[in-house]
């Protein structure tokens with residue numbers, strides 16, 4: 001039986017502590033906040049998108065190749081079904097949405113019910129939970145970590161499991177400082193980087209706040225006329241300072257990388273056909289329906305609230321008929337629905353991301369045990385690792401699976 005200290009009482013730390021204690025180890029769980037699972041409680045807008053449906057293979061495919069390869073052993077050991085079974089035994093029933101996202105049954109405070117289930121599990125397994133306990137430093141040198149420092153005490157243990165999460169939403173307790181301490185101990189890391197975050201624009205459209213573009217594709221190019229860097233099919237919504245919504249979150253990391261490299265430009269296609277095909281269809285419409293107003297045609301493909309301002313910006317009359325459109329004006333209309341310019345981004349915020357990319361370099365960690373290479377008694381799990389999946393329950397599943405593997409001592 002080992003004395004185990006788990007640092008961080010979020011998704012990964014709760015599972016790691018429960019697992020290690022269930023295997024008979026003496027476990028102390030240290031959490032900086034006054035209560036456990038603070039980020040879990042706000043996940044999925046308070047509904048907690050726990051995991052994603054499907055076989056492990058399809059969950060792994062949602063991550064980058066390197067991350068998927070790393071996650072394979074821990075996901076196979078504790079997959080989505082295992083998470084759901086564990087929670088069901090604690091009275092948390094779940095359901096899958098059509099898009100594969102799994103949630104607790106809809107009722108007020110469903111995310112809190114998930115945290116309560118984990119609180120019960122760790123308590124029953126005999127974990128000693130200490131909240132309000134922020135670790136302020138690590139002591140030791142490879143291959144042994146000897147202690148973690150708290151404000152009033154220094155805790156020694158046989159095994160340490162670090163589950164301190166990422167660096168976004170610092171108000172939930174995740175300030176990312178542990179990554180710097182690990183780097184100082186010689187552990188290879190990748191610096192924190194924004195991901196799954198809203199994108200502020202250099203020229204936002206506050207008058208369009210709340211308007212959504214749906215069913216199309218958000219595109220990132222290296223500057224206005226530059227080559228295509230990335231695209232994501234999905235909806236977006238205009239905010240006071242820029243853009244948010246599913247497609248925006250997914251493209252935020254690539255956008256910030258492009259911005260830092262010098263040129264990033266965003267546009268949205270509500271029609272996915274090539275511009276030439278849309279132009280041909282518009283010309284056919286001009287012939288068959290010459291009195292149709294250009295504004296009516298545009299309103300079929302873009303939200304009503306945008307039609308008039310966009311026509312005005314393009315110097316076109318909102319009351320003009322299709323038959324009166326010269327070639328250039330027709331091409332302008334086509335461009336609005338195949339590549340509506342959204343503009344250049346401003347810096348994407350690390351703090352506002354649903355995850356933080358970066359973390360402990362995966363190559364420095366044994367993917368079966370989560371032991372740091374070169375260390376005997378130091379394990380790392382959850383978002384502290386260089387793991388960042390898309391929206392859809394993948395990030396919590398990665399935290400649960402790696403937490404389970406780290407706690408399997």
Ligand SMILES: Cc1cc2nc3c(=O)[nH]c(=O)nc-3n(C[C@H](O)[C@H](O)[C@H](O)COP(=O)(O)OP(=O)(O)OC[C@H]3O[C@@H](n4cnc5c(N)ncnc54)[C@H](O)[C@@H]3O)c2cc1C
Nearest residue numbers: 008010011012032043044049135165173382383393395396
């Ligand atoms: C708004 C929002 C919504 C999200 N929604 C979803 C969703 O629906 N589905 C999904 O899959 N993912 C979602 N995520 C992502 C997901 O919540 C995280 O990826 C996941 O919680 C990571 O788990 P973790 O245990 O590694 O870290 P966390 O859950 O962040 O836990 C880390 C814990 O460590 C503690 N800690 C940090 N430093 C110290 C220290 N020095 N000493 C002591 N304790 C410390 C923190 O207080 C924190 O409680 C969301 C994230 C956000 C911000």
